[in-house]
Amino acid sequence: MQKPIVGIVLPCYNEELVLKETSSQINNILEDLIYRGIISHDSFAAFVDDGSKDNTWLLIEESNVLYKTSRGLKLAANVGHQNALLAGLLTYKDEADALVSIDADLQDDISVIEEMILKFLSGVDVVYGVRKERVTDTSFKRNTALLFYNLMKKMKVNIIHNHADYRLCSKRVLNALSDFGEVNLFLRGIIPSIGFHKEVVYYNRLERFAGESKYPFKKMAAFAWNGITSFSNYPLKLVTIIGFVIFFLCLIMSGYAVFALFTGNLVPGWLSTVLPMYFLGGIQLFCFGIIGEYIGKIYLEVKKRPRYFIDKRID
Numbered sequence: 443m444q445k446p447i448v449g450i451v452l453p454c455y456n457e458e459l460v461l462k463e464t465s466s467q468i469n470n471i472l473e474d475l476i477y478r479g480i481i482s483h484d485s486f487a488a489f490v491d492d493g494s495k496d497n498t499w500l501l502i503e504e505s506n507v508l509y510k511t512s513r514g515l516k517l518a519a520n521v522g523h524q525n526a527l528l529a530g531l532l533t534y535k536d537e538a539d540a541l542v543s544i545d546a547d548l549q550d551d552i553s554v555i556e557e558m559i560l561k562f563l564s565g566v567d568v569v570y571g572v573r574k575e576r577v578t579d580t581s582f583k584r585n586t587a588l589l590f591y592n593l594m595k596k597m598k599v600n601i602i603h604n605h606a607d608y609r610l611c612s613k614r615v616l617n618a619l620s621d622f623g624e625v626n627l628f629l630r631g632i633i634p635s636i637g638f639h640k641e642v643v644y645y646n647r648l649e650r651f652a653g654e655s656k657y658p659f660k661k662m663a664a665f666a667w668n669g670i671t672s673f674s675n676y677p678l679k680l681v682t683i684i685g686f687v688i689f690f691l692c693l694i695m696s697g698y699a700v701f702a703l704f705t706g707n708l709v710p711g712w713l714s715t716v717l718p719m720y721f722l723g724g725i726q727l728f729c730f731g732i733i734g735e736y737i738g739k740i741y742l743e744v745k746k747r748p749r750y751f752i753d754k755r756i757d
C-alpha cells in the first residue's frame with residue numbers, strides 16, 4: 443500500500459489558551475510520522491473554528507503560516523462540537539485516506555495517533571480511542587458518565603464504553619457517514635452503527651492543557667439525552683409500560699372499592715378520589731413529555747436544515 447494521507451480534525455471553540463500548544467504538538471507528531479515514512483507528506487492537521495468569539499481563528503491562521511501541515515476551516519457560526527466535527531470530517535474526507543478526530547484541548551493522549559495509523563495500515567477501518575481510567579475527571583463526571591454508558595447499554599444502543607470522539611475513520615466509513623442526514627447528531631452512536639472492521643486503542647485521559655470545559659453539566663446532560671432519544675425508542679416503550687402498570691393498579695383499587703361497597707365500609711373519602719387523580723395526571727404529563735421530545739426531534743429532522751456553513755478555509 444502507498445503511504446496514506448492522514449488528516450487530523452480538531453474542533454475548536456474559544457480555545458485561544460491551548461491552541462498554540464496543541465498546534466505545535468499535533469504538527470510535530472505529523473512531521474515526525476512523515477519523516478519516518480509512515481504517512482504521506484500530504485497529511486495535515488485541520489483546525490475547525492466553531493464560531494469562536496476569541497482569537498482562535500487568528501491562531502489557526504498563524505499556525506497555517508508556521509507549519510506546512512496545518513490547515514484551517516472557519517465555520518460561519520457556533521454549531522456545537524458534534525456539528526463542527528462533522529463539518530471537518532465531511533470537508534476533508536475526499537482529501538485523505540483516513541481522518542483522526544480529536545479535541546483541541548490535549549485531554550486525549552496524542553501519542554496513540556501513531557498506533558491508530560498503524561492499525562489503519564493493517565486494514566482496520568475504525569479505530570476507537572478508549573480511556574483507560576478517568577482519574578483526571580471529577581468523581582461526579584465519572585459517575586454520571588458511567589450511568590450514561592450503562593443506560594445506553596440497557597436501551598440496546600451500540601456505543602463504545604469510555605470512548606469520546608477520539609477516533610480514526612477510513613475513507614469508506616466517512617463516505618458512509620456522509621449518507622446520514624440527521625440534524626440531531628450523536629457521532630458516538632452513528633459510527634458504531636456503520637460497522638466495518640473496528641479496533642480499540644487505550645490511553646490515559648489527561649487534564650485539560652488550559653482553558654475550561656465547554657461542556658458544563660447542563661450541556662452534558664442535554665448531550666446524553668440527545669444520545670438516548672436519537673438512538674433508542676426505549677423511553678417511548680417505557681411510557682407504554684408505565685401506562686400498563688397504572689392501569690393494573692387502578693384495577694386493584696376498583697376491586698377494593700367494590701369490596702368495600704359490599705362490606706358497607708365505603709366512606710365517601712376525599713383522599714381516595716383526589717389522590718388517583720393527581721397521580722394519573724402526573725403520569726400522563728410525564729408520558730406526554732417523553733412523546734413530545736420525540737415529536738420535537740421529528741420536527742427538527744423534517745426541516746432538514748443545513749448543519750453548518752463554511753465561512754472560509756486555508757490550506
Ligand code: UDP
Pocket residue numbers: 452453454455456457492520521522523526544545546547549654655656657
Ligand atoms: N467545542 C466546539 N464547539 C462547542 C463546544 C466545544 O467545537 O460549541 C470543542 C472544544 O473546543 C473542544 C471539544 O469540542 O475541542 C470538546 O470540548 P470540551 O473540551 O470543552 O469538552 P469536555 O472535554 O470538557 O467534555
Ligand code: MG
Pocket residue numbers: 545547549650655
Ligand atoms: Mg475537553
